[in-house]
Structure formats: C-alpha cells, structure tokens
Amino acid sequence: MPDVNHRVPLLRPDGLQLDEPLAFQRGTWRLQRLAWILFLLLIAAALLGLTGGGGPLSRQHVELDGATIDLPLISRWQMSDDLIIEFSGDAPRAVTFGNALARGFTVESIYPQPARQSVSDRGTMLKFDGADSGTHSVRIALRPSGPGLVTFDLSSGKATASRSILVLP
Amino acid sequence: MESVLRGLAVYLFLLVITRLSGRRTLAQITPFDFVLLLIVAETTQQALLGDDFSITNAAVLILTLFGLDIILAHLKQKSPRAARLLDGAPTVLISQGIPVQKALEGTRVSLDEIMESARAQHGIARFDQIEHAVLEVDGEISIIPRSK
Numbered sequence: 066m067p068d069v070n071h072r073v074p075l076l077r078p079d080g081l082q083l084d085e086p087l088a089f090q091r092g093t094w095r096l097q098r099l100a101w102i103l104f105l106l107l108i109a110a111a112l113l114g115l116t117g118g119g120g121p122l123s124r125q126h127v128e129l130d131g132a133t134i135d136l137p138l139i140s141r142w143q144m145s146d147d148l149i150i151e152f153s154g155d156a157p158r159a160v161t162f163g164n165a166l167a168r169g170f171t172v173e174s175i176y177p178q179p180a181r182q183s184v185s186d187r188g189t190m191l192k193f194d195g196a197d198s199g200t201h202s203v204r205i206a207l208r209p210s211g212p213g214l215v216t217f218d219l220s221s222g223k224a225t226a227s228r229s230i231l232v233l234p
Numbered sequence: 235m236e237s238v239l240r241g242l243a244v245y246l247f248l249l250v251i252t253r254l255s256g257r258r259t260l261a262q263i264t265p266f267d268f269v270l271l272l273i274v275a276e277t278t279q280q281a282l283l284g285d286d287f288s289i290t291n292a293a294v295l296i297l298t299l300f301g302l303d304i305i306l307a308h309l310k311q312k313s314p315r316a317a318r319l320l321d322g323a324p325t326v327l328i329s330q331g332i333p334v335q336k337a338l339e340g341t342r343v344s345l346d347e348i349m350e351s352a353r354a355q356h357g358i359a360r361f362d363q364i365e366h367a368v369l370e371v372d373g374e375i376s377i378i379p380r381s382k
Contacts (some may be wrong), residue, residue, distance in 0.1 A: 081329070081368070083326075085323060085324060085325060085326055086318065086323050089323060093322065093340075096254065097254055097255070100254035104254075124266065140341075143285060185353035234243075
C-alpha cells in the first residue's frame, strides 16, 4: 500500500501548494456548530440533575407505610450519595432494602445507627428505635459499586415499592 | 482492565471535544486558554486515576495512552482521510491578499489575529503586505508576505 501522505499537494491557482478540502471544512464547521448546541444542552441537562451530582431531577421519592424515602435517581460511580428516610406516625420504624441494593451499592454510613439489622431472602431490614411518634430522619450514605442500572425493592410496613438508580460511569 | 478502559474513554472523549470545539480553542494560548488547559488537566487527572493511586495503575494508564497515540499516528500515516478527521486540514484565510470570509467565519479567526501573526513572523505592518494567510493544522497562522 503506497504511503499517500508522501504525495505532493496540488498547486492551487492562487499559487499556494496545499490540500484544502473545502467540502470537508464546511462539513466540519457545521458539525462544530451543532456540537456547541449539544454542549449547551448537556450543560442544561447537568444543571437539571440529569448527570447526577445534585439538581432537581437527580432524586426521587417513595411513599411507604409510615416512611418517606428520598433517594438518588441518577448517581455517579465512586461518588457517595445520600438516601434519607423520614419516619412519621406510629408505624414501626423499619425499612427493608432488597438484596439488589447491597449488590449495587456499598453502605458507607448510617446515621443514626439502627437498633437491629436482619437479613432474609427479601433483603436487609433496618429497625430504628423511636421514642415518640414524631418525625425522625435517618441518613444512609451509599456509594455505587459500578456503573449501570440498579433496581431494588423498598418495603416499610405493608407497602413495597420497586425503584431504580442509574449509576453513571 | 478498568485502567485501560478509563484511559481509552478519557483520551477519546478529550479528542472528540477538542475537535468539536474548534481548533482555535487550544491554539495561540491566551491567559484564558491557559486557565482552561489547567482546569481540564486537573479534571482529567481525577477521571483517569479514580481512587487508585498505585504505581501499577499509573503505569497501565501511561502505556494505554502512549499505545493509543501510536495507533492513531500509524492510522493517520496510512490514511489521509483519518488524518483529516483527527487533525483537521489547513484553511486558507487570505488568498492573494483577499480575506476568505467563509473561512474566517468558520474558523473564528479575526483579521486582528492574522495581523498579530504577520507582525510576529515577518514584522509586517500593513494588511496589504500579506499575500496569503493559512490556518495550519496545529492552530498556528502562517503568513506569506507579498513579494516586493
């Protein structure tokens, strides 16, 4: 195969000896303008939270029996995200997380610490002590184990909901 | 495996972004470009290494980046089409003393910048002393003065 890069460029009518592929150049400039619009759209998406790391669309809520859970919808690999449980009313302060959550995330910390933890084929149950029937918050720091979509069940009382978290690389 | 994939992803992403942002972005470094370059370098370092600061990870990454660079250089030598895609092509900005308006708009080069290069390269004082100006692949503006 001949090395085409060693070919001498053609002499242009204006006296310059260079290859200027005009159609390619114009195509590139058009593509660059489109890419700039795409950059702006991606920045807007990031501000909205569609790339994780905070933002109005980066989180989701689940209403269960006596517990409201605020958790990430879009998370980033190797970045810690909070899952916040709000217990209210007289319902037992217990939440069960499906096993898929433990496979997709590492629990970095739980505050306050649960009074009891148990594992079953449904997942991991965390039970917290509550002195009164007011509202109590529990913060769980989760760190994704790898990129991908993690779907798991959340249960409290008789209510169960399935939720997914998209982990971006 | 993860180090190689990280290296490939970051290298290719930076290559695409640099090409799509227009080659003027990283040519003729102004203080603003310098700040941009520093921030990009710092951000890239984090994405490349992740949490792994071991020598093995650094060595694998360096090998991946050099390997990719060698492969692309080989590809560019074999195929002018690939070279054009990866590096772009030279653009004539002034031909026989006449500014090529479409090229100036497309490349976002101003006549002031051309005059700056003309002064730096040939000590040219006036616009009518320029015969040709070409924006090279590396972002430099080459000036060919009008013969006296």
